[in-house]
Amino acid sequence: MEKPVTLPHFDTLPSPQEIVQITHWLQQAGLHELELKNSQGLHLRLVAGRGSQPANPPPNVQTTEAAEPATTPVTTPYFGHLLLQDPATQKAFAPVGHTVREGESVAILGLGSITVAVHAPCAGVVSNIIAQEGELVGYGRTIMSIKPA
């Protein structure tokens, strides 16, 4: 309780040392399980070992990217009205066939006066658009897929 515990940034998979540290924090806090997810679909699940056998069996680490699908889904980092086109120019941000860089804005979520960008999780070519222009989409919704370059 003395000093606040901070988790590492979850842009990339934490290092094994960091995972061991997080596991210690979990045990100290009396917690069994921790799940981290980021907007890029990276997913880490830690289950603290039972009893006094630290790191044996090793922490259960899974990443959804391990499955390596043929296409990568683009999911929304928030909810809002989906804009696939630039409202000013009516030009689609990333139509089917468009080549995108990793992190490029491929759509916008409109929340009244606020907007939130949807970023490409990887570089590649837009292969399919699933959601409709103007549709109210929820958090984590797949709106399109990208065939990785």
Added chain:
Amino acid sequence: MTEPKHFQRVLIANRGEIALRIQRACRQLGLETVAVHSEADAQSRHVLEADIALCIGPASAARSYLDAEAIILAARLTGADAIHPGYGFLSENAGFAEAVEAAGIHFIGPTPASIRLMGDKITAKQTMQATGVPCVAGSDGPLPTDEQEVLALARKVGFPVIVKASGGGGGRGMRVVWKEEDLLKAVALTRKEAQQAFGNPTLYLECFMQKPRHIEIQVLCDTHGNALWLGARDCSLQRRHQKVLEEAPPPGIPPELIADIGQRCAQACNHIGYRGAGTFEFLYEDGVFAFIEMNTRLQVEHPVTEETTGLDIVCAQIEIAQGKPLAIKQEDVQTIGHAIECRINAENPFSFSPSPGPVTKWDLPGGAGIRLDTHITQGSTVQPYYDSLIAKVIAHGATRTEAIRRLKVALAEMQVEGIETNIPLHQALLEDKGVLDGGVDIHHLEHWLEKRSHP
């Protein structure tokens, strides 16, 4: 002829059984519902049945059901013009209620000022004392910083005393002190914890009642000056300050004593301009009631009051928020028969470790006097991220004996597979002499569990 309504579409800022309970009430009143939910709850029953469903965040409650900003944004985007907060989560957050009203949305609950007044346990107690609601003897205000003054206060109240955080409640931020020599250390420690947990180091001190029962009064107040009390509930069967089984009316307490305390609660509501449903919680020992706190929201155990009064508290909350006057008067409120509620949790019945997972069999009981409030359906999954409450089995009978008889049959009939539930705990409790006689104190369950594990 339809009456003009102030709102048409209610956003339910909650999950689980209470979200479904609120959705039913909205439907009965002809209102549309918006279910905002986490990713984990996408297949939940009230989400599937909502007029509009919107996923607002990941499983983590902090980024979904506790995210005030996201919920208000979701209300704007979906055209919801009222928000029902349910219980838990943001239901007693004055800042949230304020932000909802500032956004031009109706908050189905008390005013932010009432939530704030009752959220601070010292101002709550001072308000009660000013309006004639009996309170536990104590410091009558914040504990002084001077150690000698604290010692003098505690001596005057008499040991054992309980030191509590002004920002606490629901069993959090408190410490019992049995001997004078332990007092100052306990005060220092509780002050530090209160600062860390509630951001407010203010403490107060009360006489520690040793074998009290937990008795509470349900109130319902409209915006036309009508404040009703709907009888009392006994929620003494608790484990770690979590209620397990609740009943109405409290066994063995003279009705005139309850009526006196009920009237005082209604008067206090009028005094503070309370709006909507609320609960005054008391400790009760040797014929004396002592106020502990007020919950400014709907409670889990509201169905036992609904069963004994025949009133729909959730519909009433919504109609009050619509500005309608209550259709009944105090003299119309009756306590008919006896009702008992068992909270069914997805957990091991005796170790209490959570048991999330898919529910492979879900056969529910029925018959006269049995009510089930649940969001679970066969094949649905109990999520590990939230409270483990999955159902409430409520039995009503002409007498307490009849209610218990119906409850026992219902619990035996209820078949759940795939997860563990605390049904065996309820069944064992309903064989306990203390429970069957009625009137046990708040430590009964913990003592019973101790005896069971160390016979």
